[in-house]
Amino acid sequence: MPADERAIELTEVAALAAATLKAEEIIALDVSERLVLTDVFVVASGSSERQVRSIVDAVEEALADHGAKPVRREGVAEARWVLLDFGDIVVHIQHAEDRVYYALERLWKDCPVIELPEEVRAGAQGDGAGQA
Template identity: 70%
Template structure:
């Protein structure tokens, strides 16, 4: 089973919102074959707690405008690793240091990468052709 069209739509919107706040290493993974609880993980990095909060706010605002609200939010107070759970899409926004340490990309490396708009991938820490970067690919 692959991610639903709605899940992909929300994931791409979340990725665009994160990129609008200059998130680094924005990536979406179709985890639907591996997990029954969600379809897509969206991963993004911020350089500070302030930037992580700004990314989270932008994602929530964008998805709210699409009629989606998180069923769970974790980590907002410390803003080192914030998890926004939209059921079909889970957004992980981490400080860059934590992103490298936990390397979710490496843990989920067998999952297909969701194609994101060029506005997200251009200059956002991805290599030409949409390959994953050195964060664990």
């Protein structure tokens, strides 16, 4: 059973919040067929620990406005790989170097990619050109 409407809604909110802070390579994977604990992984990168923390704050604030609070937060102090567990979705915000090393997309490559809003896809390219 694919991710439900609420998970997709929260995914889009989280991705848009990350995009506003210039997060890079934002993707969303529907892991609902593989995991019972969550429906979606949102993965985004920041180029510095400061940016990672800022993205974390923006995502938490945006999701709180939609009634979602994290049930677990890990890695915030180090800001290299922050995991925010909102139940329906888990947001991974990684320092760009760590993202390359751990390659979550490769580990979960069999999971369907969730199409994100155009604003996210345009910003995720890093050039702001708006191409999908």
